[in-house]
Amino acid sequence: MMSNQKLDILIVDDEPLARGRIKSLCNRMTNINRVDMASGGREALDMVAQNCPEILLLDIDMPDLSGMEVAKQCRQMTNVPEIIFTTAHDRYAVEAFRFDATDYLLKPVKEDLLREALERVQKKRQTTGSTLQTKSDQRLWVQDGNTAVQIGCGDIGWIEADRDYMRLCLPERSYLVHESMQSLLQRLPADIFVRVHRSAAVNRNFVRDVRRKGRRRFVVMQDGTELTIGPSFVKAAMSVLAQ
Structure with missing residues (x-):
């Protein structure tokens, strides 16, 4: 031990x-x-x-x-x-x-x-120091075919809504979980995940840049993926991502 x-x-x-x-x-x-x-x-x-x-x-x-x-x-x-x-x-x-x-x-x-x-x-x-889920080394069970595997929450780059599911996007692959965005974020480390849209949240450690084009604000992830920042999330998201 x-x-x-x-x-x-x-x-x-x-x-x-x-x-x-x-x-x-x-x-x-x-x-x-x-x-x-x-x-x-x-x-x-x-x-x-x-x-x-x-x-x-x-x-x-x-x-x-x-x-x-x-x-x-x-x-x-x-x-x-x-x-x-x-x-x-x-x-x-x-x-x-x-x-x-x-x-x-x-x-x-x-x-x-x-x-x-x-x-x-x-x-x-x-x-x-407790069982509170606030650290990036926390792990999460996800379904992988007919089995379940554990993934590190800190390895999740971003989350996107996919019909009735949430897609957890990791560098090598993605997983679907049947859960609402709000419920899922309550189980993830609040110190690294930032909601940028009603259908998207990002791991701040995977954000390469925050840009503005016309009236649109968006984040650019490390692999080049662009995720729009919703108007109602701009203030809160920018205050965190600008740190």
Whole structure:
């Protein structure tokens, strides 16, 4: 692990053997302060409210309350834990990214993948000091065909509306997410993303220039793409992009 910060972990799984195996993996890690276990979703929510663990290693298929519902309710808490889903099925991966999960590990969980996931949580908390999504090293789940992948928010150059979707444009490719611009921007680092139009937002680190041609104002991205600055966004956008 990367720092002296110790993490409290809650393993949530209705299968005793699975809980025990994951706990044994956690016991091999350094800088873990405490490992608790819950045998179901409702018990997990009670323990999260009481103990405020930093990380949930969360199964999805559970008889009383699914892992997805647990994650949903955790997001409404004051101290929101990081979620690492642990499941025997890959069919939930697309849904999992909607909860900003740190990772999605298939059972049997491999030690090296678990270690990497825990290190990402630790690095994120060391950098931000909390779970608030305000830093450029934040990661986002997006759909890629029939699976889901994580991308770095700081790697997104700009966002454009594409019918009922938002297109996240990265240097090498783009991804579609079924979400409104307002909702998406609430999940992205507010210190680097600037809305320039009702249908576009830019990563200020990818802006090469801001220009005016006649009455039109627009930003020029590093690859030469031009994005119009809407009249109602000029003042706010220019105040940020001019910095």
